[in-house]
Amino acid sequence: MAQVVRISEIAKFEGREVTLQGWLYNKRSSGKLWFLLVRDGSEIIQCVVFKNDVSAETFQAAEKLTQESSLRITGTVSADKRSPLGFELQVREIEIIQIAIDYPISKKEHGIDFLMDHRHLWLRSRKQHAILRIRHQIIHAAREFFDDRDFILVDSPIFTPNAAEGTTTLFETDYFGSSAYLTQSGQLYAEAGAMAFGRVYCFGPTFRAEKSKTRRHLTEFWMIEPEVAFFDLQDDMQLAEEFVSHLVQSTLKNRQKELETLERDLTKLANIKAPFPKIHYREAVEILKKNGSNFMEGDDFGAPDETIISEQFDRPVIVHHYPAAVKAFYMKRDSRQPEYALAMDMLAPEGYGEIIGGSQREDDYDTLLKRIRENGLSEEAFRWYLDLRKYGSVPHSGFGLGIERTVAWIAGINHVRETIPYPRTMQRLYP
RNA sequence: UCCGGCGUAGCUCAAUCGGCAGAGCGGGUGGCUGUUAACCACUAGGUUGUAGGUUCGAGUCCUACCGCCGGAGCCA
Incomplete structure (x- = not known):
């Protein structure tokens, strides 16, 4: 040897x-x-x-x-x-x-169900190597971005006593005789972190029991969520566009070979530099009307609507000021037009859909308590969250970026299930 | 949950109007001193997803169920 x-x-x-x-x-x-x-x-x-x-x-x-x-x-x-x-x-x-006997994955093509059943072996193939190296790069770049800006990593718990998003999509589990839920978002805890450290982020798996069978959905996905004290919606959008620019440019610079293996069109990624277009919800509705959608103003956008909007631009587009009625209870409303929330979504190009959702948070104690009650949520479970508005409340904002959708977009992969080592979907808990 | 599609060899797929179930890859055997998913020859390999029905005859038509795929809604 x-x-x-x-x-x-x-x-x-x-x-x-x-x-x-x-x-x-x-x-x-x-x-x-x-x-x-x-x-x-x-x-x-x-x-x-x-x-x-x-x-x-x-x-x-x-x-x-x-x-x-x-x-x-x-x-x-x-x-x-x-x-x-x-x-x-x-x-x-x-x-x-x-000597390996009868290795199941051959050099010719296979169906997706067969490959997913053999995911533990499929990881050895060229294409999966390229995708997971790109995922690694994006996660590395994400940490680097926040670390370089003096953010502190303050991770959120995975077992939680309460819901962040809709209560129908929670995975419930037994917790020594009472119920715990797998987290849907680390945001609420990140807000507490922001009040402690000023600027923080959390990064971990999140869980949604949505019965979604599409190329953009997993029941377990990873989200990176910055939260910043004294940030308003404008600051939040600027942070988001600089962040996404950095993810793309870092991948382009360090993983060109992998992107070429995946036959990704690099010229489309080269464009992805801040600033990104930012449009009011009403402008987005105008775009939909002009393009023949039968969209009802006041609704949230469906996947086909998002595609129509994102197709108008050569880079991600941020839509802000969604109707408050379709957004989460913790989002602050615009004081000048209270029917709109200080919310923003970033839509990736080429039909990859929403990769970021964020907002300025409600920082007034009484208003937040009212929203919790209106949404039928447990006041007791949110006691700690209300405390943040009681002891030195300040304006603050943040967002969450879904890693798998971002990897799918940057790598040019059709389905998010290939962008995570072991995808979990409604239909799959194995291997 | 709803809409649509597909279940045939280990894998990917053919099989015309309802009439003998086939090919490539992978496996095995043999050949080849520069191959790039190598190639060539030979070879083994089947309860056509399950249950029932129609028919002289069902992979093919009908019903139910199961599994998977795509999409919608919901979301990142």
Whole structure:
């Protein structure tokens, strides 16, 4: 065995003998010659086995290897123009660790249900690698954005005693004889954090028991939620557009190869720079009317409406001042036009839908208490939340960005289920 | 929950008007010293989702159920 290296760093070892540890991705033969595609998690490299250059045992080992068998393979790194990677391994020795029998995912196409049943194995494939590396990059960029702006990470609990959004979409679980709910949003706790630290964010999984079967929905999805004291709606929208610009530009800069693997149109991403267009709800309604939608003013937008609106722009569009009636109880109303909430949504281009929802929060104790009562929510469960309006209440705002929809949009993936390692939907709790 | 679609080999799909259930991939065997989802030859592999019905005859038509896919509503 020679020095063990990662394939991603193979260029540094040209002309030297190295050992790779990994799995067989695919193989081809040509008589006295085997071409082994070996992956180690970082990259895939073609390893060439000439019958005349290796021992009989090693040549037999090459013959015996099946797809996804694990191995150590030793040889000399050589530059080769025919290789997509630019380098090959001229093999001297193969050590089989385990022969994989009947690996279920073949090189040809599969249906989505089959692939999702084998999600734990599907993660090994090229496309899934590209998507999850992009997800990693977006999460990294998101943390970097807030950390660089002096935000403190203050995570919210996952077990909660109360609802943040509609009560019909809560997952209820037994909690030592009483009920707890899986969080739908970390926002309410982030508000408490903002009153403590000024600017905070939380990042974690959230859960919605919505019976949605669409390409934009999961029952478990990850959300990053900043919350800032003394921010009004304008400040909030500006933060959101700078944030999303950063996510896109960081991915474009650091994951170009993965975006190309996914055949993403990079020119569309290059445009995504702040400022973004910002339109009042009423302007959005005008757009819908002009484009032949039978939309009723006063409603919230449906998915087809969002697509029509977002198609008017070459970058995400922020719609603000939604009718208060269709928005959550904690959103502050505009004092000059109280039928509208100081709310905003960011709609991604190309039909990817809403990626951000945010608002300026109601900061008046009596008004918030009234809203809680109007919505039939438990005053007792929200006692702590009301405290924030009792002890030094200030204007504050925040938003939540759904990671999976953002990854789907940036990576150009049709369905959010491929943007998370183990998607949870109404139909799927396995693997 | 509602609307629409699909269930055939391990996988992806064919099967004309209701008339012998087939191909590619994957597996096995053999061949090939530069392949890129390699190729060539041979080969094994089937309770056509389940239950019932119509018919001389059902993968195909009808009913119910189950599973999945897409969409709506709801949302990020």
